[in-house]
Amino acid sequence: MTVTSTVVPGEDLHETLVSTAASESVEGILLLATPDEPLLTDSFESTLQSLSVPIFGGIFPEIIAEGDNTDSGVLVVGLSAEPVVTTVEGLSDPDTAFRDALDPRLPAKGYRTAFVFVDAYSECIEQFIQALFRTYSVELSVIGGGAGTLGDERSPCLITNEGVIEDAAVIAALHAPTSVGVNHGYKEIAGPFRVTDAEGSTLHTLDGKPAFEQYRDVVERHAGRTVTPETFFKVAKSYPFGISRLDGEQLVRDPFAVEDGSMSCFGAVPEGEFLSVLAGDADSLVDAAHTAADHATSGSFGPESLLFFDCISRVLYLEDDFDRELAAVTDHGLPVVGALTIGEIANDGIGHLDYYNKTAVIGALGDV
Amino acid sequence: MTDRQQRIQTLYEISLSIGSKGTLVDTADDALLGYLQKLNCSVGAIYRHRSSAERADYETIATIPAVPESNNTLQAAFGALPDANRPIGEQLPISGQTEEGAHFCLFELPDFGVLAIGKHGGRVDEITRSALRPLNEKLAEACRSKLIETQQRVERNRFEAVFDAIPEPIVSTVVDDDGIERVKHINTPFEKTFGYSAEAARGRPIGALITPVVTGSSHTQITADRSDESETFATADGTAEFLSRQVAVNGCESKEYIHLYVDISEQKQHQHELERYERLVENLPIGVYRTTPGPDGEFRLVNKGLVDILEAETASDFETMAVSDSYIGATKRSQFSELLLEQGSVDGIELELQTLKGNPIWAAVTGRAVQENGETVFELALQDVTERKERQQQLTVLNRVLRHNLRNAMNVIKGNTRLLGEAVDASFEPHIAAIEQRVDSLEQLSNKAGTMRSLFDQGREVTTSVEMSGLLAELKAEFESSYPEATISIETADPVSVQADVRLKMALDELLDNAVVHNDNPQPAVTVSVSGSTVKPPSRWVDITVSDNGTGIPTEEWQTLENGEETPLQHGTGLGLWLVYWTVSLLGGTIERSIVDSGSQVVLTLPRAPTAHSAD
Numbered sequence: 001m002t003v004t005s006t007v008v009p010g011e012d013l014h015e016t017l018v019s020t021a022a023s024e025s026v027e028g029i030l031l032l033a034t035p036d037e038p039l040l041t042d043s044f045e046s047t048l049q050s051l052s053v054p055i056f057g058g059i060f061p062e063i064i065a066e067g068d069n070t071d072s073g074v075l076v077v078g079l080s081a082e083p084v085v086t087t088v089e090g091l092s093d094p095d096t097a098f099r100d101a102l103d104p105r106l107p108a109k110g111y112r113t114a115f116v117f118v119d120a121y122s123e124c125i126e127q128f129i130q131a132l133f134r135t136y137s138v139e140l141s142v143i144g145g146g147a148g149t150l151g152d153e154r155s156p157c158l159i160t161n162e163g164v165i166e167d168a169a170v171i172a173a174l175h176a177p178t179s180v181g182v183n184h185g186y187k188e189i190a191g192p193f194r195v196t197d198a199e200g201s202t203l204h205t206l207d208g209k210p211a212f213e214q215y216r217d218v219v220e221r222h223a224g225r226t227v228t229p230e231t232f233f234k235v236a237k238s239y240p241f242g243i244s245r246l247d248g249e250q251l252v253r254d255p256f257a258v259e260d261g262s263m264s265c266f267g268a269v270p271e272g273e274f275l276s277v278l279a280g281d282a283d284s285l286v287d288a289a290h291t292a293a294d295h296a297t298s299g300s301f302g303p304e305s306l307l308f309f310d311c312i313s314r315v316l317y318l319e320d321d322f323d324r325e326l327a328a329v330t331d332h333g334l335p336v337v338g339a340l341t342i343g344e345i346a347n348d349g350i351g352h353l354d355y356y357n358k359t360a361v362i363g364a365l366g367d368v
Numbered sequence: 369m370t371d372r373q374q375r376i377q378t379l380y381e382i383s384l385s386i387g388s389k390g391t392l393v394d395t396a397d398d399a400l401l402g403y404l405q406k407l408n409c410s411v412g413a414i415y416r417h418r419s420s421a422e423r424a425d426y427e428t429i430a431t432i433p434a435v436p437e438s439n440n441t442l443q444a445a446f447g448a449l450p451d452a453n454r455p456i457g458e459q460l461p462i463s464g465q466t467e468e469g470a471h472f473c474l475f476e477l478p479d480f481g482v483l484a485i486g487k488h489g490g491r492v493d494e495i496t497r498s499a500l501r502p503l504n505e506k507l508a509e510a511c512r513s514k515l516i517e518t519q520q521r522v523e524r525n526r527f528e529a530v531f532d533a534i535p536e537p538i539v540s541t542v543v544d545d546d547g548i549e550r551v552k553h554i555n556t557p558f559e560k561t562f563g564y565s566a567e568a569a570r571g572r573p574i575g576a577l578i579t580p581v582v583t584g585s586s587h588t589q590i591t592a593d594r595s596d597e598s599e600t601f602a603t604a605d606g607t608a609e610f611l612s613r614q615v616a617v618n619g620c621e622s623k624e625y626i627h628l629y630v631d632i633s634e635q636k637q638h639q640h641e642l643e644r645y646e647r648l649v650e651n652l653p654i655g656v657y658r659t660t661p662g663p664d665g666e667f668r669l670v671n672k673g674l675v676d677i678l679e680a681e682t683a684s685d686f687e688t689m690a691v692s693d694s695y696i697g698a699t700k701r702s703q704f705s706e707l708l709l710e711q712g713s714v715d716g717i718e719l720e721l722q723t724l725k726g727n728p729i730w731a732a733v734t735g736r737a738v739q740e741n742g743e744t745v746f747e748l749a750l751q752d753v754t755e756r757k758e759r760q761q762q763l764t765v766l767n768r769v770l771r772h773n774l775r776n777a778m779n780v781i782k783g784n785t786r787l788l789g790e791a792v793d794a795s796f797e798p799h800i801a802a803i804e805q806r807v808d809s810l811e812q813l814s815n816k817a818g819t820m821r822s823l824f825d826q827g828r829e830v831t832t833s834v835e836m837s838g839l840l841a842e843l844k845a846e847f848e849s850s851y852p853e854a855t856i857s858i859e860t861a862d863p864v865s866v867q868a869d870v871r872l873k874m875a876l877d878e879l880l881d882n883a884v885v886h887n888d889n890p891q892p893a894v895t896v897s898v899s900g901s902t903v904k905p906p907s908r909w910v911d912i913t914v915s916d917n918g919t920g921i922p923t924e925e926w927q928t929l930e931n932g933e934e935t936p937l938q939h940g941t942g943l944g945l946w947l948v949y950w951t952v953s954l955l956g957g958t959i960e961r962s963i964v965d966s967g968s969q970v971v972l973t974l975p976r977a978p979t980a981h982s983a984d
Binding site for chain 1: 373374375377378380381384397401404405406407408409410411432433434435437438439487488489490492493496
């Protein structure tokens with residue numbers, strides 16, 4: 001698999017896409033874009049529909065290219081093998097038969113890797129991820145994340161040959177193998193607390209007490225400072241929740257809002273499960289990214305490039321130290337492309353496929 | 369967090385995923401996902417162990433991934449499933465490893481099957497595997513319950529399909545805590561028959577829905593768990609008679625019943641009609657019976673009419689006697705049997721029989737040979753014609769007396785009178801003439817008696833037609849020749865033919881004779897007209913009207929004719945009018961008399977001839 005990438009400003013996108021698609025070595029296009037108005041125009045939709053090769057991707061808060069992260073421009077990645085692209089719509093509808101939309105024979109047909117992008121603001125992402133796992137298990141190495149913007153206004157964020165769409169998922173299957181590394185660098189500092197009352201991604205009580213009250217007690221004790229609903233968002237960047245897995249790294253659930261003692265998280269927090277409070281610092285996060293990259297590149301095949309999907313919250317937390325995290329990945333000597341996502345999707349090839357928060361996901365894409 | 373604490377927590381979280389879902393597959397699939405998610409495993413499957421007298425095997429209920437054939441770990445686990453023909457609990461748990469280094473474990477799901485989980489790049493430790501046992505039992509119980517529930521649902525769906533497919537009204541009921549039997553479900557025929565929708569009927573007491581309107585007609589048969597009743601119920605269209613069957617069902621907690629209503633109104637009506645018909649046949653004054661063929665024959669069925677005719681006490685008297693016992697003449701029975709077998713049916717054959725008391729009778733027998741249950745039987749009707757037969761014999765004798773003996777006597781009287789007239793003086797001439805005139809009348813009477821005999825000998829069968837204008841012209845010529853003082857007028861429009869034979873001429877001859885000879889007018893005038901009938905459809909009937917200017921047929925003569933019989937006090941003066949009446953009757957027509965201003969008239973209405981056939 002050969003990946004050729006180009007970062008272009010939005011206004012030059014049409015010509016770049018057309019010329020990339022026309023290239024003999026390109027059989028498909030991965031488009032990782034930052035929010036830009038021209039992407040939501042009829043003109044761009046016409047461009048997507050006119051392309052002679054499959055295209056897939058998303059609009060993310062930031063993209064990673066040429067060893068740096070940026071909140072402007074579009075990354076056009078030419079793929080030397082044709083992907084099979086599947087679009088699953090109705091990602092907020094719990095009645096959508098996700099499994100029916102997936103082709104379970106893809107592994108039998110030789111496909112080894114799947115890029116999966118979802119609208120981060122859809123309400124049934126977990127059900128969709130479960131459907132993916134139930135269908136493919138670890139037969140496909142999955143890598144991707146949540147698309148969308150950090151602004152208040154929700155807008156179409158998934159790119160397909162039909163146009164830019166929302167409330168959907170895009171799956172692109174490739175024959176090339178991918179070795180995936182997943183790590184976040186947060187460690188448990190308290191818990192577990194049983195989720196005694198929850199609704200979707202909103203935590204009401206932990207061990208029978210208001211969730212924020214429990215959380216505040218732990219964080220104030222650990223950080224040595226007072227936590228209020230007003231200061232919560234700044235503090236929460238360092239203290240996410242973790243859902244444990246036996247013999248596996250905890251799933252991070254990122255709380256982002258407090259209301260009446262309840263806490264809202266990115267991702268579901270099922271009632272009855274146990275949550276821990278995690279803590280991390282810049283070093284542990286950077287080390288985690290490095291570990292993930294090491295794991296991805298330690299596969300039996302020689303990777304051609306690295307795909308890096310990292311949580312945007314890590315950028316917000318690390319700030320200037322994010323350069324260190326990028327360097328921890330880019331120092332493996334391979335071209336790195338990727339995006340800063342709102343939630344990450346990955347399957348490390350060993351265990352369960354999950355929807356992560358605050359996690360670094362790195363895929364080493366090999367050749368066939 | 370310690371390993372032990374995390375393990376307990378993991379097991380608890382897995383337990384949350386175990387429970388009854390919509391289907392067995394969903395139950396197994398959700399639990400399997402919980403196992404893999406919490407144990408950080410990548411593949412898994414749940415197999416149901418199926419065992420029957422013929423064979424034992426495994427049925428795959430749920431797998432992750434969806435297509436297990438391409439997954440080496442799951443294939444290896446499947447290949448390591450315990451021998452299905454032996455107790456699987458004794459062979460489990462089983463652990464294994466693939467060539468790629470993936471590990472798998474097989475666990476017993478007691479009384480259900482096997483759980484398989486697999487992991488790439490690691491393994492589930494032994495302590496955890498052991499700790500899974502209670503969860504596996506819980507999962508097995510959930511699967512078993514779901515399986516039973518599914519099977520029950522299949523059975524219920526099958527039952528409901530049958531319930532709705534039965535064309536008779538059915539209602540299922542359940543007895544509530546107050547002992548009231550309430551409707552659970554009704555089928556479509558019930559809705560249509562009794563006029564209740566399923567929604568309107570559900571939950572209502574069955575007694576409020578349908579109640580017998582004729583309680584007196586109820587007939588009940590009750591067994592331990594079933595009762596049948598024949599009752600009349602109000603229906604959407606009125607009332608109908610039903611055979612209602614109530615069957616008790618073994619419900620889980622409460623008494624349940626199935627009520628089936630079979631509409632037997634039509635059947636009952638048929639039964640009533642049959643009973644009426646049987647009474648009719650039983651009470652007929654003729655014998656209706658069945659026999660076997662053959663020289664002897666056995667009575668199979670006899671009605672009361674036959675019992676009476678053959679002077680038996682009861683129908684059972686025929687059980688021990690042969691049919692031939694009722695015949696007079698050794699070979700008559702054989703001949704009758706052979707004739708009926710040969711022709712298939714007989715009509716009005718007259719047989720001389722004898723009653724059980726030995727009295728001879730004459731019987732007219734009509735019947736046919738039919739096949740029943742593989743054998744031939746005779747179905748017969750027997751009419752006692754002894755009286756008619758005797759009258760017939762008497763008539764024959766009387767006819768002979770009238771035609772032969774009387775005429776001979778008249779010839780002798782006539783000859784002697786002639787000789788006497790020659791021997792006595794002229795003063796005795798009027799007496800001699802009176803004797804001769806009376807003798808001539810007696811001769812005519814004798815001739816008419818002969819005519820009557822031939823009239824009846826020809827019977828009612830008429831296959832010829834008579835063209836009326838020709839016949840009337842012939843009669844006109846004859847009468848004008850015999851009675852020059854009389855005027856005969858014929859009025860016919862188009863050529864008209866009636867269905868008749870030579871007997872019609874005899875009747876008209878008699879009517880004209882009466883109109884001319886018994887006319888008190890010194891110049892008799894008779895008109896005969898032919899036209900389409902005014903009292904019956906003219907397309908099929910013809911009126912022949914004979915009018916005269918005399919006083920017509922005396923009323924007392926006509927009343928005798930209308931009464932159909934003569935009495936000592938009321939009788940005709942001769943045979944002429946009877947001859948006309950019998951002729952018209954035998955030809956299928958009618959006769960009417962009326963008085964008009966110009967005199968009297970008689971109208972004969974006869975069938976119009978369909979085609980022209982000569983009466984010659």
